[in-house]
Amino acid sequence: APVRPFDHEFAPTRIVFGPGRLAEVGDEVARLGASRAMVIVSGHAPGGDTVTAALGARAALTWHEIAQHVPVDIASRATAAARDAGADVIVSLGGGSATGLAKAVALELGIPIVAVPTTYAGSELTPVYGMTGGQRKRTGSDERVRPRVVLYDPELTVGLPAAVTGPSTFNAMAHCFAALWAPAGNPLIAALAADAVRILTTSLPVVTTNPADLDARAGLQYGAFLAGTALGSAGTGLQHRISHALGGRLGLVHADTHSVVLPYVVALNAAAVPDMVSRLRPYLGDDPGRALWELAARIGLPHDLATLGATGEALDGVAHDVADTTNPVPASFDTIRALLDRAYRGREWQ
Ligand code: NAD
Structure with missing residues (x-):
């Protein structure tokens, strides 16, 4: 391109x-x-x-x-x-x-x-x-x-608990995806973001098996540095807004919300952002939403909002807070409400 x-x-x-x-x-x-x-x-x-x-x-x-x-x-x-x-x-x-x-x-x-x-x-x-x-x-x-x-x-x-390591890595990955479709994104930041996804997705399973593996820990932290650079340049979008609404309304832990919601937001946007899919194909294949969901499942993270403590009744309010956020696929109330419902049940790719 x-x-x-x-x-x-x-x-x-x-x-x-x-x-x-x-x-x-x-x-x-x-x-x-x-x-x-x-x-x-x-x-x-x-x-x-x-x-x-x-x-x-x-x-x-x-x-x-x-x-x-x-x-x-x-x-x-x-x-x-x-x-x-x-x-x-x-x-x-x-x-x-x-x-x-x-x-x-x-x-x-x-x-x-x-x-x-x-x-x-x-x-x-x-x-x-x-x-x-x-x-x-x-x-x-x-x-x-x-x-x-x-x-x-x-x-x-090296001592970061598994319950923080996995979700926090997904928090970093959320910054990468946002940068790959943000209006303020650019080719330099897209390259950083794609390399961050590569190193985060390859290091996370290693750290899950051996938490004290210093090379893999350095990989995660380097990936987080790249992801933070992307965040600082391109800003945030729909994924971040959903996480903050879930944190604000329901008190859910910030990083945990990223690991549950990110696969759904990526799946929503994939068809509208072919550049994101092609840049990440070497690491995530043709269906990046599914690949993220499978990665979370493989390392044992919760994959539904219910397990994090969300209630079904609260999802209307969250969708209301988030509706009309700038996003490659228009984020209508109905679109977000349906996405939240799927993340609440968490069985999309089972
Ligand atoms: P956190 O700082 O609350 O840390 C999560 C948990 O890990 C805590 O219990 C902490 O004590 C523990 N912990 C941290 N380092 C540890 C270590 N080395 N070993 C063992 N335990 C350790 O959470 P977080 O996910 O790092 O940060 C989330 C917060 O940051 C949210 O409030 C979010 O809004 C904010 N945030 C802000 C920006 C921004 O640009 N302003 C960007 C990202 C996140």
Whole structure:
């Protein structure tokens, strides 16, 4: 196919990738000219001690209170603590929830973030923030929250539980598919996204069999980096809107919703996006929706919304929230309602 006209902007983020490189986090903080770090550490993530040791006297404050979707009360307490400690940089260690809290603090204080992601969510590569709860529900895009440095150390992910690894990989894959059909997509990002699908789909079964396989873990994290780059450039679409509506209305876990819903959204769009199907044919065959469903089944993920805790009565509301989202196949209420019904039952390709 001919190369069509496009726009692309490179993000001003420094990427540091490799096993063992968490020990360089002090050097990264020093490169930014910062000397008082607020360290945000997810309770489940390893590496907190390495960060503290690497920062030495540059560690001003450690923060552990983190919750999914960044509750505004936690964000304001964390911001006050950072201000009181005179923090001039934030080091976040954890998944999208830790990165999200760092963004909330950076939004208020205008200080840079060094993000150390331990899942595959991709938030570290976007200027997008969100906070939930109370009267001050906020979401938006602001360059102040885009991490200045992202340090990927695959050793931090060898202990990521299977129940997080699989869904989080599907979250990364969702970014790739969105980029392959987004109006803001371009050939550079499509190439990154397709290579991300290749490495994510080949690494995930290896990690499922042997969670401590460092090469496969590095593959997943590299794929997540590519996917996050695609997300940061092309943005999100229908898949993401459905996941957020399910999370917001029903409290379902963000990454879990991606692994259940993605096969259906990909199947819906496949006929309308032949470029996506042909780019991914070497890895996913002729029916990418089915291939994703089979991958999820093969690694033992739940494949219906009912198992995640959704109720059939809530699906009308979710379809209402999502209807008319820009999508290659028009996303009418009826189309989305039917898709949700199939994902609720989860037996499409059985
Ligand atoms: P999460 O950060 O809540 O992590 C999931 C679980 O894994 C948590 O229990 C966490 O403690 C645990 N965990 C993390 N790292 C671990 C490790 N190395 N070992 C063991 N356990 C570990 O969830 P997530 O899926 O990473 O992120 C989801 C959140 O990120 C959502 O709120 C979503 O909206 C947000 N998000 C935002 C953007 C954006 O651009 N702003 C992009 C993607 C996701």
